[in-house]
Amino acid sequence: MGVNKNNCKIKSIRARQVWDSRGRPTVEAEVLLNYNARGRAIAPAGASTGTGEAVDRRDGGEAFGGFGVKKALAAINEDIAPALKGLNAANQDAIDKALIELDGTADKSRLGGNAMIATSLAVAHAAAAAYKMALWQYLHEQENSGQAPFLPLPEIQIFGGGAHAGGRVDVQDYMVTATGAETYAQALEWTADVYRAASRLMAEEGRLHGVADEGGLWPDFDDNEQALDMLVRAIEAAGLKPGQDMAISLDIAASQFGSKGRYRLARDDRTLNSDELSGMLVDWVERYPIVAIEDPMAEGDKEGMVRFTWAVGKRVQVIGDDFLVTSVGRIRAAARDKACNAVLIKPNQVGTLSETKAALEAARKAGFGAIVSARSGETEDVSIVHLAVGWGVEQLKVGSITRAERTAKWNEGLRIADQLKEMGLEGEGQQPGGALPPRSRFPWGKGG
Numbered sequence: 001m002g003v004n005k006n007n008c009k010i011k012s013i014r015a016r017q018v019w020d021s022r023g024r025p026t027v028e029a030e031v032l033l034n035y036n037a038r039g040r041a042i043a044p045a046g047a048s049t050g051t052g053e054a055v056d057r058r059d060g061g062e063a064f065g066g067f068g069v070k071k072a073l074a075a076i077n078e079d080i081a082p083a084l085k086g087l088n089a090a091n092q093d094a095i096d097k098a099l100i101e102l103d104g105t106a107d108k109s110r111l112g113g114n115a116m117i118a119t120s121l122a123v124a125h126a127a128a129a130a131y132k133m134a135l136w137q138y139l140h141e142q143e144n145s146g147q148a149p150f151l152p153l154p155e156i157q158i159f160g161g162g163a164h165a166g167g168r169v170d171v172q173d174y175m176v177t178a179t180g181a182e183t184y185a186q187a188l189e190w191t192a193d194v195y196r197a198a199s200r201l202m203a204e205e206g207r208l209h210g211v212a213d214e215g216g217l218w219p220d221f222d223d224n225e226q227a228l229d230m231l232v233r234a235i236e237a238a239g240l241k242p243g244q245d246m247a248i249s250l251d252i253a254a255s256q257f258g259s260k261g262r263y264r265l266a267r268d269d270r271t272l273n274s275d276e277l278s279g280m281l282v283d284w285v286e287r288y289p290i291v292a293i294e295d296p297m298a299e300g301d302k303e304g305m306v307r308f309t310w311a312v313g314k315r316v317q318v319i320g321d322d323f324l325v326t327s328v329g330r331i332r333a334a335a336r337d338k339a340c341n342a343v344l345i346k347p348n349q350v351g352t353l354s355e356t357k358a359a360l361e362a363a364r365k366a367g368f369g370a371i372v373s374a375r376s377g378e379t380e381d382v383s384i385v386h387l388a389v390g391w392g393v394e395q396l397k398v399g400s401i402t403r404a405e406r407t408a409k410w411n412e413g414l415r416i417a418d419q420l421k422e423m424g425l426e427g428e429g430q431q432p433g434g435a436l437p438p439r440s441r442f443p444w445g446k447g448g
């Protein structure tokens with residue numbers, strides 16, 4: 001890549017407090033290299049988190065409802081900055097190893113997963129800047145896969161529920177995914193049509209309460225299934241064919257309303273055991289154009305996950321989020337047990353870029369699908385889009401198609417699509433607007 005290693009030496013790192021989409025403080029790290037290449041990244045934050053996630057370090061106490069990040073900022077300024085000074089930012093593995101050793105805990109609780117991921121990503125941005133490349137391109141070159149880069153297929157929220165919308169429905173994310181779209185740009189256009197149609201239908205029926213944490217409509221449904229009917233109607237009202245052009249994808253986030261053996265669906269006023277919840281979801285898969293279900297069971301309900309995957313795993317993606325927490329060990333175990341067939345990849349769940357990449361590689365080795373994902377608390381940071389394109393990940397989940405912290409990511413994908421075209425990197429015969437991954441990479445594209 002022709003850049004003097006010396007140019008990539010870390011000169012300084014500083015942290016600053018910035019604000020996220022829920023009005024909470026969060027951590028931004030800024031890394032400066034010799035000759036002034038610079039990189040910045042901001043840590044996101046979840047609301048429905050898996051217990052196995054890297055610790056999101058917060059100050060507690062009165063200020064900002066306990067969500068202050070002064071200690072995480074101090075960890076960067078006082079511990080991380082001196083430790084990484086002089087290291088080569090282009091050697092991400094060595095940087096992350098240094099971070100992990102400095103932290104010294106299994107759950108990243110000493111420095112804080114938020115301090116660590118902001119630093120780790122900022123280092124990658126700075127190295128890419130030194131090479132005068134966008135982050136996606138820098139990562140793609142390192143992949144050396146010989147594959148033309150493509151844009152990920154978006155999974156986009158239409159209704160928000162669970163912990164993101166005051167529990168008005170129990171299921172957390174009702175999303176659509178444009179399985180029939182030719183390009184990334186078209187996937188976004190179709191989704192915007194569905195969102196608008198859903199918004200109109202909901203308002204007409206007096207079921208609209210505003211927007212939820214990730215920009216999806218905050219709905220008032222009588223039960224969880226009604227939301228599925230509404231989604232199908234909205235897809236049709238947008239002039240699209242449910243199941244062909246546009247399919248449904250759900251994040252049940254079941255840990256939020258139950259644990260092994262007892263799931264309380266407040267909206268439906270019933271309590272189900274693991275078998276019954278699985279049965280309800282299998283029934284939904286039979287009756288609705290659903291192609292993916294995330295965290296169908298609580299994170300500790302491995303038997304439930306195995307049963308559900310056995311029942312529908314050939315046709316739909318069964319995605320582990322809280323269940324896998326971007327952990328290599330958990331992904332391997334899930335593959336061995338056949339407890340799911342896809343993984344959500346969230347860098348802040350694990351705390352460093354190298355460990356995120358390792359999780360992706362473990363997923364690929366297991367034959368799992370992969371979805372790079374934002375968190376419910378987000379900012380203008382668009383790093384995850386670059387990770388998805390640079391690493392050749394098939395899918396991207398960012399929340400809805402409204403609110404700037406969400407559209408910042410979708411829009412960055414549009415810019416990257418244009419850049420691929422400018423650089424002549426789009427594969428032969430591909431449509432402008434960013435090619436999507438081949439359908440054969442998805443369980444629903446394999447015809448059975």
Ligand code: 2PG
Binds near residue numbers: 214373
């Ligand atoms: C999830 C995410 C995004 P949170 O559960 O997949 O929807 O939510 O960031 O709150 O964990």
Ligand code: MG
Binds near residue numbers: 251253294321
């Ligand atoms: Mg989830």
